[in-house]
Amino acid sequence: MTSVTLKNVCKSYGDVKISKNVDLDIKEGEFVVFVGPSGCGKSTLLRCIAGLEDITSGDLYIGERMNDIEPSKRGVGMVFQSYALYPHLNLYDNMSFGMKLAKADKDETKKRVEHAADILQLTHLLDRQPKALSGGQRQRVAIGRTLVSQPQVFLLDEPLSNLDAALRVQMRSEITKLQRQLGCTMIYVTHDQVEAMTMADKIVVLDGGYVSQVGKPLDLYHYPHNRFVAGFIGSPKMNFISVHALEATAEYVKVELENKVAFNIPVDGTTVNVGDRMSLGIRPEHLLMSDSSEATIEGEVTIVEKLGQETQVYLSVESADTDINFRQPDTLQVEPGDKYAIGIDPKRCHLFHDDGRACRRLHQEVGADIPEA
Ligand code: ADP
Ligand code: MG
Numbered sequence: 001m002t003s004v005t006l007k008n009v010c011k012s013y014g015d016v017k018i019s020k021n022v023d024l025d026i027k028e029g030e031f032v033v034f035v036g037p038s039g040c041g042k043s044t045l046l047r048c049i050a051g052l053e054d055i056t057s058g059d060l061y062i063g064e065r066m067n068d069i070e071p072s073k074r075g076v077g078m079v080f081q082s083y084a085l086y087p088h089l090n091l092y093d094n095m096s097f098g099m100k101l102a103k104a105d106k107d108e109t110k111k112r113v114e115h116a117a118d119i120l121q122l123t124h125l126l127d128r129q130p131k132a133l134s135g136g137q138r139q140r141v142a143i144g145r146t147l148v149s150q151p152q153v154f155l156l157d158e159p160l161s162n163l164d165a166a167l168r169v170q171m172r173s174e175i176t177k178l179q180r181q182l183g184c185t186m187i188y189v190t191h192d193q194v195e196a197m198t199m200a201d202k203i204v205v206l207d208g209g210y211v212s213q214v215g216k217p218l219d220l221y222h223y224p225h226n227r228f229v230a231g232f233i234g235s236p237k238m239n240f241i242s243v244h245a246l247e248a249t250a251e252y253v254k255v256e257l258e259n260k261v262a263f264n265i266p267v268d269g270t271t272v273n274v275g276d277r278m279s280l281g282i283r284p285e286h287l288l289m290s291d292s293s294e295a296t297i298e299g300e301v302t303i304v305e306k307l308g309q310e311t312q313v314y315l316s317v318e319s320a321d322t323d324i325n326f327r328q329p330d331t332l333q334v335e336p337g338d339k340y341a342i343g344i345d346p347k348r349c350h351l352f353h354d355d356g357r358a359c360r361r362l363h364q365e366v367g368a369d370i371p372e373a
Contacts, residue, residue: 313327
């Protein structure tokens, strides 16, 4: 168990900068998830930590400074997205392969493989070959193989992306349990924000090689620092509506929708100028039936998705970037083509500058159910 620290780490391939000025503090025993869209540099950063890539500048510590320490001496174990097992070897031999190669003591090897198999519930399968296993079992062997090397830090790069949806959900909780049981430092990479939200102690959102925000899952959900994080965390995605600022104080910003409806949003408006064009963000789960709010916005229903427990409705509205998505009880009778009005609860709104920066939300105004940032 050890901590991982990155100080102003940059990684370039030739002239192309991939990881940019990354500062990170990962505590001993913490479960950290790197999340971001495909191509944002998650794997690159993980491979730098593992030592499979040299960093271009900055400092990397795994306990001690690691800049020039070779991968095998870093105390890290990595599980890859495509985890090829040896098809002709049984599970025991697959899991002990690394130790055999390192000419480790046979008794010690046996002890470690049996321990890993026990933790991963693979004991009864140790004689089997990979082809006689389910996808989930094979994934567990890949993890077991890394476990046997007793890493200080576990690195996992999209380990579940080859599994079907149901198995992914199951493995998600198995990995979370495993991490708690081992108490190890774990860095887990995924493009799936649901995986990040459900598994992480701490999420690192990456955007184009930069760290966009670091925080606990619910802090990112309630207090995104920018529009990118607001739009990336949460499913379905946050809605964005164009507004402009009529008044701005340290306690609120008065915004006006395109339909001239105006209301106060409880955010710190000290960085806002009157007349600024801004983006109001509101999550689908926070839009209301129109009769319960003074701030309403009207549009035409484009899509109705009846999911059983609720109905998802998409509304075409002039000032919104894309159709506004909201949720309603399954009893709602609404059809594509209908005119419909939804209510906006100002306390549930986020407000973003043109460049994407968020105005700080004032939690005491936001509501008792929203945790303090
Ligand atoms: P992610 O894991 O977030 O999908 P990657 O870290 O794999 O993203 O890649 C980030 C960017 O770096 C991509 O644009 C990719 O094309 C580029 N890249 C990755 N590896 C190399 C390499 N060895 N040489 C040049 N470019 C690379
Ligand atoms: Mg990747």
